[in-house]
């Protein structure tokens with residue numbers, strides 16, 4: 001990371017409740033938690049959903065590595081909480097760094113009219129109260145300070161300027177904008193459009209940002225009918241805001257627990273038709289902001305064993321500049337879960353490829369046709385060749401032959 005770059009990592013992207021179903025694993029099942037390391041090294045945590053547990057383990061590992069040979073180290077982070085619904089706070093009791101005295105945390109959230117003063121402090125204490133948790137809040141030894149903020153506030157945290165806006169969500173919710181020398185992000189989840197003043201304020205907040213992370217829980221059709229009034233939004237509203245505000249990258253976030261990975265794929269491809277610089281938040285995905293723009297890296301997805309091989313295949317898909325391509329390629333390794341392909345085209349991350357593997361004797365009955373999701377793309381040593389990692393897509397039920 002250069003001096004002027006900031007890194008955003010998604011540790012939880014699922015809305016409402018965690019999911020473990022196999023058909024949700026590609027995007028991930030943990031509830032909202034993002035980590036942001038600003039250009040000056042200041043560490044931010046956005047929301048404390050179940051993804052917070054994994055972030056805590058990683059922070060502890062990095063801090064232990066750093067403290068070897070140093071005097072007492074410690075983690076220091078600024079924790080911005082959007083609201084108090086379970087999916088945004090339920091990781092708190094499982095975040096190890098809260099239980100270590102050398103660490104320091106600065107919390108920010110709003111005063112809830114249901115909880116009164118010190119709302120977030122009360123939430124922390126209530127989560128560790130009997131009989132809900134085996135140890136009480138006295139075991140939470142990290143130093144903690146709390147600041148209550150409201151929509152429209154702005155303040156500085158080291159070299160980062162933070163601004164907030166109220167969102168339209170039951171019991172209230174805050175959106176945060178963080179402006180850093182490396183770029184800006186806006187985190188606006190749990191929002192239902194339709195209240196003119198809040199829609200306007202969110203657009204003011206999102207204007208010109210490099211990355212807008214936005215609630216895209218439902219389809220536009222659900223939002224207009226069965227899910228109206230539930231406090232969430234759709235990819236279509238995200239696209240409208242991104243366009244109105246000249247946002248550089250739109251990230252669809254807070255996936256519905258009942259949305260399979262294929263459903264999220266569908267929302268993403270519909271959104272990309274209208275606003276090409278769209279991504280779907282994925283657990284483990286990172287976005288690095290710098291003067292070169294925003295660089296997206298998707299998490300490692302190799303769960304199964306792979307065999308090195310060389311197969312000829314015909315690959316069709318969409319390249320980074322939006323053109324469609326078809327080419328003969330070599331499959332370098334293969335598992336039923338995914339493959340590593342050698343291509344001259346550079347397919348777009350999170351786009352879909354069709355891979356036809358010509359097994360054996362060119363007899364059409366031995367063709368293996370697979371749909372794949374691009375998770376990795378890097379230049380290879382061979383000139384003009386790209387190594388492309390793909391995960392084969394579980395077929396949607398509707399695609400299976402029915403009798």
Ligand SMILES: [Zn+2]
Pocket residue numbers: 015016085087088190254
């Ligand atoms: Zn939520």
Ligand SMILES: [Zn+2]
Pocket residue numbers: 083085169190
């Ligand atoms: Zn909520």
